[in-house]
Amino acid sequence: MKLISFLGIANYQTANYVWRGQEHTTRFFPDAAAHFLQPVQTLICATPTVQKHANLHELIAQLTEANVAHEIVPIPEGHNEADLWEIFKALTNAVAEGETVAFDVTHSFRSLPFLAFLAVAYLQAAKKVRVERVLYGAWEARDENNHSPVFDLTPFVTLLDWLTATNRFVETGDGQALANLLRAGMPPGIQMRDDLMARTLGHNLKSAAEAIESVSLALRVTRPIEAMQSAAQLAETLAQATPGIQERAKPFQILAERVVTEYGQFAVENPTDEPSLRDGLRRQLQMVEWYIKRRHIVQAATLAREWIVSTLCLRFGEPMFDYTEGRKYVEGALNNAAERRKKAPRTIEPSRCDEPLEALPCAETLSKLWGQMIELRNDIAHVGMKSSPKHAALLKQKVEAMYPQLLELANVLLPSDSE
Known part of the structure; x- marks a missing residue:
């Protein structure tokens, strides 16, 4: 040294x-x-x-x-x-x-x-x-x-580390650096083995690190249900870890509230339960906006497509989490609606959701948007490996332009409970 x-x-x-x-x-x-x-x-x-x-x-x-x-x-x-x-x-x-x-x-x-x-x-x-x-x-x-x-003065040097790691988590969704700092505050293994207080302290810091990693990873791989569950657990876990944070991770004590505020917007404790489905879909739409603001274009486009299908599943009474028994019929109706509006439509395979979709007041807007979504998703999924791929900047622009349309659809398809 x-x-x-x-x-x-x-x-x-x-x-x-x-x-x-x-x-x-x-x-x-x-x-x-x-x-x-x-x-x-x-x-x-x-x-x-x-x-x-x-x-x-x-x-x-x-x-x-x-x-x-x-x-x-x-x-x-x-x-x-x-x-x-x-x-x-x-x-x-x-x-x-x-x-x-x-x-x-x-x-x-x-x-x-x-x-x-x-x-x-x-x-x-x-x-x-x-x-x-x-x-x-x-x-x-x-x-x-x-x-x-x-x-x-060494702990004050780490203020910059904590600030950088927290900013990275809040601004990009990557919580690994923050989780690593929390784990670094854990007492040594021998001390945790022999001392109950040290063991409790270490457990709390580890739980806080795992909660941050869980939310971060779920968002990065576009797992909205898991992200909502993890976000709901995050505030409680950080509250339980407060004694450990106060003793071994003081800088994060001030920054923790910012983390909870940022990810609390996605928190739904049981998002797959029937009473929570509507709220969960609203939170997922917030996730789409969150992705767009952070330029996570692939995740935004992927979630936006699935949000349309999930929202119509709820609207038509189809199983939202069962592709074979529910989602495929909604996707089929969306594909059919987009195909029918082409100048030279191909033969379509009827879906049991065709009629309820066409009866929607927003059927025209929905069909047009779905057609754009198919094109956009295919371009992204094939990573530009074709003769005339769209430039990344154009893909970003198209995803950003879709979000206001999704908000309009939400007003029609997901009216507030008071309406």
């Missing part, structure tokens, strides 16, 4: 720094940090002014005496924006891909702490660097015995 520290020209006072049962007396916290963390190398970021100052010479002498390998990382004074970019570059270049690092921001000054935190986030994402610790030696918080505490 590398330790990256900073040094200034202030008149640092001697303090007895205390961290996790260890103590070390020194003027310079980089010396204490090296004692606590035992890095393979300590990097001291120093401006030209610091490089000439007695502070650096004294710190180097202390590190040398303690047999701590060290290196000076030259950085500019930071008088302008160009300097700040050079400092950022120096910090990120000092670490190789995949390395483990710790940061000490105690003697950093002006904007350096901010740049250090940004460097941490950048290194994690761009170089897959593992950040072991971010420490601050709080000399100003010393007690009457001159014992100065050391603040572990």
